[in-house]
Amino acid sequence: MILPPGDRRFRGTLARVGRAVASREASGRMKGHKTRNAVVLALGAVGLSACQLPNFGGYRGSTAQGYDTHELYAGAVIAAIVVGVLVFALITWSVFRYRARPAKGGDASIRMPRQFHDNPVLEIVYTVVPVIIVGVLFFFTVLTENNVDAVSTHPYASIKVTAFQWGWQFNYQGEGVQIIGNDVTQQYPQMVVPTGKTVRITLVSNDVVHGFYVPAFNFSRYAQPGIVNLFDLTVTHSGVYRGQCTQFCGLYHSEMVFTVKAVPAAQYQSWLRAEQANQADHPSQAPPPLQPSSKYHIQYGY
Amino acid sequence: MRVEALLLLGLAVFFTITGTVYWFTSYEQAGTLMLIGSALLGLLPGAYYFWWSRRMEERTEDRDDAEVAEGAGTVAAFPGSSIWPFVLGVGLALTAVALVLGIWTAVPGIALVISALVGVTVESRRGGTV
Amino acid sequence: MTITQERAPGAAGAPFAGEVLPDHDEGPSGLLKWISSTDHKVIGKNYLYTSIILFFISGIMAMLIRAQLSQPNSSLISFQQFNELFTMHGSLMLYLYAGPFAFGGLANYVIPLQVGAPDMAFPRLNALSYWLYLSGSIIMVSGFLTAGGAASFGWVGYAPLSSVTNSPGTGPDLWIIAIALTGFSAIFTAVNLITTIFYLRAPGMTMFRLPIFTWNMLVTAILILIAFPVLTAAMVMLFADRHFGTHIYSVAGGGVPLLWQHLFWFFGHPEVYILALPYFGIVTDILPTFSRKPVFGYKGMVFATMAIAGLSTGVWAHHMFTTGAVLLPFFSLLSFLIAVPTGIKFFNWIGTMWRGQLTFKVPMLFAIGFLFAFLMGGLSGVLLASPPIDFATHDTYFVVAHFHQVLFGTAVFAAFAGFYYWYPKMTGRMLREGLGKAHFWVMFIGFWLTYVPQYVLGLRGMPRRIAVYPSGLGWTFMNQLSTIGASIIALSFLFMLYNLWVSWAHPIPAGDNPWDAGTLEWWASSPPLHHNFVNLPRIRSERPVWDANHPEHDKAHRPSAIARMAAMSANGQTGGNGHAGGNGQAGDGTTGSPGSAGAH
Secondary structure (H helix, E strand, C coil): CCCCCCCHHHCCHHHHHHHHHHHHHHCCCCCCHHHHHHHHHHHHHHHCCCCCCCCCCCCCCCEHHHHHHHHHHHHHHHHHHHHHHHHHHHHHHHHHHCECCECHHHCCCECCCCCCCCCHHHHHHHHHHHHHHHHHHHHHHHHHHHHHHCCCCCCCEEEEEEEECCEEEEEECCCCEEEEEECCCCCCCEEEEECCCEEEEEEEECCCCEEEEEHHHCEEEEECCCEEEEEEEEECCCEEEEEEECCCCCCCHHHCEEEEEEECHHHHHHHHHHHHHHHHHCCCCCCCCCCCCCCCCEECCC | CHHHHHHHHHHHHHHHHHHHHHHHHHCCHHHHHHHHHHHHHHHHHHHHHHHHHCCCCCCHHHCCCCCHHHHCEEEEEECCCCCHHHHHHHHHHHHHHHHHHCHHHHHHHHHHHHHHHHHHHHHHHHCCCC | CCEEEEECCCCECCCCCCCCCCCCCCCCCHHHHHHHCCCHHHHHHHHHHHHHHHHHHHHHHHHHHHHHHCCCCCCCCCHHHHHHHHHHHHHHHHHHHHHHHHHHHHHHHHHHHHHCCCCCCCHHHHHHHHHHHHHHHHHHHHHHHCCCCCCCCCCCCCCCCCCCCCCCCHHHHHHHHHHHHHHHHHHHHHHHHHHHHHHCCCCCCCHHHCCHHHHHHHHHHHHHHHHHHHHHHHHHHHHHHHHCCCCCCCHHHCCCHHHHHHHHHHHHHHHHHHHHHHHHHHHHHHHHHHHCCCCCCHHHHHHHHHHHHHHHCCCHHHHCHHHCCCCHHHHHHHHHHHHHHHHHHHHHHHHHHCCCCECCCHHHHHHHHHHHHHHHHHHHHHHHCCHHHHHHHCCEHHHHHHHHHHHHHHHHHHHHHHHHHHHHHHHCECCCHHHHHHHHHHHHHHHHHHHHHHHHHHHCCCECCCCCCCCCCCCHHHHHHHHHHHHHHHHHHHHHHHHHHHHHHCCCECCCCCCCCCCHHHHCCCCCECCECCCECCCCCCCHHHHHHCHHHHHHHCHHHHHHHHHHHHCCCCCCCCCCCCCCCCCCCCCCCCCCCCEC
């Protein structure tokens, strides 16, 4: 069962963005914070009549990282709607207002419009304004991107995810627990993670390029042969989330489904102990660890 | 000629800048090489055109005030109908397909390519057609 | 025979009134003419009809895909068939339809006419391009006839899925060969176009008087020269990996699979603009014609085209944001920046219509349909330029909806705008307005119904290229809407086919300039005779035919005249009809002039 991502806990968006900026300032990495705060507030004022941004069809993100993405997405969609409505209105106006009318004096031919063909000032204006708009978007993109790609030094749990044709293996590193499932068993593997804690995912592929994608987390990353990808997930809401391979990977691409079950940390620990005991008691039933075929791994991670 | 030359040289400048920035921000070889290649694509013909544009008289199509009559006379020589592009195309396709289907399609393929090359040469020398 | 093309000396604008000289191409007729012609108009039409047939084949594949996805857990077609279908749908549309339709078909036909040239610079190379394209197309489609089926790794063919272990069989090999052949065809056409535009312009046709369509094709041709060699090289290396034991893309032998993505997208993103820029050019030619005004911001248009082309080669890795192995800010910033020249184009298009006298003939309708479609596709593209948003939507139906809106806007709306626009020139016959309008409106409705639900699907997490999906995820209804929309699009083309048949069976003569357009191709007869022109108008702006037909506007392009006209309009005078022609140039009303055959 897939729980919808709850959203009650994320009131007070503005304060959150403000805090994010403030914490960066505190770390001394950013200069000119007054301007930035002003920009943040300005965007907030445009986008937020209430305290919460609309989700525009997307997920609000059940992870801390995914929530940042949601905010960026919502802000960008608002900007896109403003620009889109303006251009749409201009086109529609031109089409209806300037449709051809017959020339004066009952002549059947069409009136001849004035043959103007440029307006340098206007052209400069509509060059500069888009530059400013994309500049603002880029600024917020970089902020969000840094949050989403940030990798903590001391994750609470570390899980190695191995994608293969056509299934997933979740290896709880240092715990001796493995979960595996593929298209043949039709038992979609489930990755259990604690809520409110930082979980390190180490993503690799055994064969071709796959895509680790959990829609409710607003996040996907390729699992690739020869490349180790690192990223952190901090799931904020308990629930079971559906994940699926996004990068086309061969015949049973559609069947490469997994789920992520987020539970409170205490419950996670008890699950882990039970699974350790279970897999230690029944070693033959524990699925064998898959090893990526390559000896040439390149370490990456944003 | 000047605008054409500057267009290509502008390409070279753009890709030189992009390639340099890209290399020093990413140290990624494949993309950098492709950007350098693109810069050369602009530089080589662009420099050649530029060299000529400073040495040749402006052509009628480069001048704002040229009248059509000034361009009267021979424009260029154009070949008439010719079967050889078809033969060459089929020959090349058969030769390429030989990589997949086996050497047997390469035999007629290469034969067609050679006959097309001979045919088009003879045709050009004779000024003939089909 | 080799013909030395002469330009008639007394051609200073007076409409041709003498006897029509006989067509001096005494070549064969019938099938042999089709096979042996080196005339850019015959080759251009070959390209057009071939690519439209491939478009229909690919459309049928799309309908099968949509039929499969209309129900959850559908088993209409097998997984393997589904994978082959979407691979070939993408390959046919992108490699064999959208590009060749523009730079092989329309450009081939129109560019020599627009610059006042008798033919392309290398007519036999032009013919060879077509034959390589046709044989490549046949080879690609024939993949379906092989034992293992056609290629089934997506049109992007990511390594290592496209390796011989993961995708064995003849189908993928044929796919690689076909792309290499059509790649060479594109490169030859690009060289031909650039040379034609640089060397065969008419007197007075300076670079900054070229119609925007020609400018865009020139920039496109340069992009082709940048992008296609990389693709062909990547394909050769892939073939070597598959059959000659190299390990360029395989990890096991020390290769780098990611290299494929770099090479492919270094081709692939410029390719997107190779597909888009010609269609921008078509729209930029059509809007002024049906607004009865010159294009607004000509130089801005040209520089925007160059900026788009330049930036498009620096954004390839925005297709690779989720690899975790590319430089995010660089590619994100450049991707965002493409919105700026695209925005300039949009505002210039609006400026062209602004205060015009718009007539909504079929080409104009399609051009406006393009504006709306491309607006939506472009805005969702700006969202995707942001890496975090791309992480959330990468390889989902959001991306599918985005690029289909962009490509449908360009390669279908704008492409058929061009088709309806130049069809009278190519055949000398008009298409029926009513059927054309029916085609447009049905397709326009189908377009929105097909792709807007796909945005929602993507945001709700439906990955692309999945053959089946379970029920209970809320995806079913949106998929059904999308399938209905696709069926409506398919239906709309029946109007076009019927229109073509009616036009063929009951021809209405078009005349030389049915739209009262301004660019040089409308000076020639419809259809133009061999080697295009016997005389040329005086060329003083980017629309010499307009200047000849409307001598009262002749000075409209000089800045002083603009200031004067602005002053006049401020005084309450409308229009510029009071200006004297003053250059002694004869005009003949709105019908253009009968161009005719070249001389021996």
